[in-house]
Amino acid sequence: MLNLESLLKRFEHLLPPPHAELDWSAPAFRWRKKVALGTSVGWLEAIHQPHRIRLDDLQNVGPQKAEIERNTRQFVQGRLANNVLLTGARGTGKSSLVKAVLHQFAAEGLRLVEVDKDDLCDLADIVALLAPRPERFIVFCDDLSFEEGEGGYKALKSVLDGSVAAQSSNVLIYATSNRRHLLPEYFDENLQTRHVDGEIHPADAVEEKISLSERFGLWLRFYPFSQDEYLAAARHWLAEFGLRHWDETLEREALNWALGRGSRSGRVAWQFARDRAGRQG
Known part of the structure; x- marks a missing residue:
C-alpha cells in the first residue's frame, strides 16, 4: 500500500498543476511545458512580479509608443484593436514597450501571457484556455523568427487570421523580431527568371514569407539610436x-x-x- 501511495505521489509530481488552481489575479503568465510519461503537457504559470517598466522610461520611440498605447487602450476598453509586430534594431525598446503597456493597463484588466517561440504549436490551445476569461490578454512572443519548415510558423499564421474558428475578442498577439518578415530572405529570391532550390514559382515562395507578417494589423519599426x-x-x-x-x-x-x-x-x-x-x- 505504501509503495502504491509513493508511486502515485511521484506520478502527481510529473503532471503540471491543473488550470483550475491558476491564480488569475496575477498580471502576467508564462506558458510552460514538460514531458510526462512520454507526452508533452503545457500549462500556464502565474507571474506575480513581472518586470515593471513605465512608458515614460522609454526614450526616442515616441511615435511607436503612442501607437501601441492607443491600440492597447482600444483593446482594454473592449473596442476593436490589431495584433502588433514590432521589428527593427536590437536594444531599442521593442520588448520593453510591450512590458510597459502591461504596467500601464494592468489595473484595467490587461494581462500578459509570454509564449516561447518553440511552444507556438500550442497557440490554439492557449487561446482556447484564455477565451472564456473576462480579462484581456496579450500573448507575447519575444524575439520571433522562423527557419524553413518550423511548425510554430503555421500555428501562428492560423491563429492570427487563417483558422476556421473566429478570433477571440479578448486575445491579441504582440510579437517582436529583428526580421521584418520573420523568415530568412535570400538574394536569389529576387531573381524571378531563375529557379530557387527547385522552386518553379519563386514569387509564390516570397509571398508565403510575407504573408505571416501581413497578418499583424499594426507594424511598428524601430531604428538605431543616434x-x-x-x-x-x-x-x-x-x-x-x-x-x-x-x-x-x-x-x-x-x-x-x-x-x-x-x-x-x-x-x-x-x-x-x-x-x-x-x-x-
Whole structure:
C-alpha cells in the first residue's frame, strides 16, 4: 500500500498543476511545458512580479509608443484593436514597450501571457484556455523568427487570421523580431527568371514569407539610436537610478561604453547607467 501511495505521489509530481488552481489575479503568465510519461503537457504559470517598466522610461520611440498605447487602450476598453509586430534594431525598446503597456493597463484588466517561440504549436490551445476569461490578454512572443519548415510558423499564421474558428475578442498577439518578415530572405529570391532550390514559382515562395507578417494589423519599426539619442537615454536612466549629475566625463564614459559594445541603444544606455549607479552605491 505504501509503495502504491509513493508511486502515485511521484506520478502527481510529473503532471503540471491543473488550470483550475491558476491564480488569475496575477498580471502576467508564462506558458510552460514538460514531458510526462512520454507526452508533452503545457500549462500556464502565474507571474506575480513581472518586470515593471513605465512608458515614460522609454526614450526616442515616441511615435511607436503612442501607437501601441492607443491600440492597447482600444483593446482594454473592449473596442476593436490589431495584433502588433514590432521589428527593427536590437536594444531599442521593442520588448520593453510591450512590458510597459502591461504596467500601464494592468489595473484595467490587461494581462500578459509570454509564449516561447518553440511552444507556438500550442497557440490554439492557449487561446482556447484564455477565451472564456473576462480579462484581456496579450500573448507575447519575444524575439520571433522562423527557419524553413518550423511548425510554430503555421500555428501562428492560423491563429492570427487563417483558422476556421473566429478570433477571440479578448486575445491579441504582440510579437517582436529583428526580421521584418520573420523568415530568412535570400538574394536569389529576387531573381524571378531563375529557379530557387527547385522552386518553379519563386514569387509564390516570397509571398508565403510575407504573408505571416501581413497578418499583424499594426507594424511598428524601430531604428538605431543616434549619438544624441543614446546620450539622452543614458542621462534618463542615470537620473532614474539617483545620479542626476551629468558632465563631460560621464558623457565620454557613456560613449566609450557604447563603443565597446558596438551599439548605441536604449538597452546599452540602461546597462551603462546601472554600472555607474552600482559603482557609486
